[in-house]
Structures are given as C-alpha cells and as structure tokens.
Amino acid sequence: MKILILNGPNLNLVGSRQTDIYGSENFDTFLQKIKKRYPEIDFDYHQSNIEGELIDHLHATRGKYDGVVLNAGAYTHTSVAIADAVAAIDVPVVEVHISNVYRREDFRQISFIAPVARGTISGFGLQSYLLAIESFSME
Numbered sequence: 001m002k003i004l005i006l007n008g009p010n011l012n013l014v015g016s017r018q019t020d021i022y023g024s025e026n027f028d029t030f031l032q033k034i035k036k037r038y039p040e041i042d043f044d045y046h047q048s049n050i051e052g053e054l055i056d057h058l059h060a061t062r063g064k065y066d067g068v069v070l071n072a073g074a075y076t077h078t079s080v081a082i083a084d085a086v087a088a089i090d091v092p093v094v095e096v097h098i099s100n101v102y103r104r105e106d107f108r109q110i111s112f113i114a115p116v117a118r119g120t121i122s123g124f125g126l127q128s129y130l131l132a133i134e135s136f137s138m139e
C-alpha cells in the first residue's frame with residue numbers, strides 16, 4: 001500500500017508553532033514513528049506553503065497511490081482549487097486536522113475539502129494522521 005501524506009501551509013512549523021494548539025512534537029520526528037509503526041506501508045511525504053504545489057502533488061497521485069492524508073492547513077477554509085483537485089483525482093483523500101477546528105473560530109468551521117474527501121479527522125493532535133492511515137489500512 002502506498003500513501004501520500006500532504007501538508008499545507010505553516011505545517012512545517014509544527015512543534016514550534018502555537019504549541020498550545022498544535023503540540024510540541026516536530027512533524028519529521030512523528031513521521032519517523034509512523035514509518036516504524038507501519039513498515040508494510042510505503043509512505044511519501046510533502047509539505048508546501050504554496051497552493052499550486054499542493055495541487056500538483058495531488059494530481060501526481062493518480063494511478064500511483066492508494067490514499068492521501070491531506071492537511072491543507074488554512075487552505076482548507078479558502079481553496080476551491082484544492083477541493084477541485086481532490087475531486088478530480090481517483091485516489092481517496094482523508095482530510096485531517098491536528099486541532100479540533102470545530103472548537104475554534106467560525107471561519108475554521110468551513111471546509112472546502114470535506115465535501116470531496118472520503119472523511120475528516122479533526123482534533124486528535126498528530127494522532128489525527130494515524131487515525132487517517134488506519135482508515136486506509138483497514139480496507
């Protein structure tokens with residue numbers, strides 16, 4: 001099984017950014033743990049602060065991946081273009097958020113990704129990514 005973990009803007013700063021909300025674990029450290037935990041899964045990981053690059057990464061998954069774990073960061077709440085890319089590809093996408101966006105500001109409660117995603121996992125810290133991976137590995 002091949003899974004792409006795709007992180008959007010500012011998620012490169014997880015571990016040092018607003019640690020009360022996003023925790024103090026660095027994403028690269030967490031990624032190493034994930035790889036150890038699921039040795040049978042082939043993971044790729046990309047992070048970009050640029051909307052078009054995230055779209056290019058989504059397009060590139062076609063025919064190559066079994067699933068995408070997508071945290072589009074703030075683009076979740078603004079990007080029709082990323083939602084269109086998710087809808088355009090034949091690969092299932094699970095939307096994840098580290099924080100519980102439904103307990104935060106009103107603008108974070110709108111997701112353009114949710115209607116085109118297979119499902120959404122929000123509010124479990126970095127464990128949200130693990131739960132998304134589990135959803136694919138149980139298939």
Ligand code: DQA
Nearest residue numbers: 010071073074097098099108
């Ligand atoms: C986030 C939630 C978004 O609202 C925010 O803009 C982020 C991170 C999360 O993982 O909780 O950058 O996607």
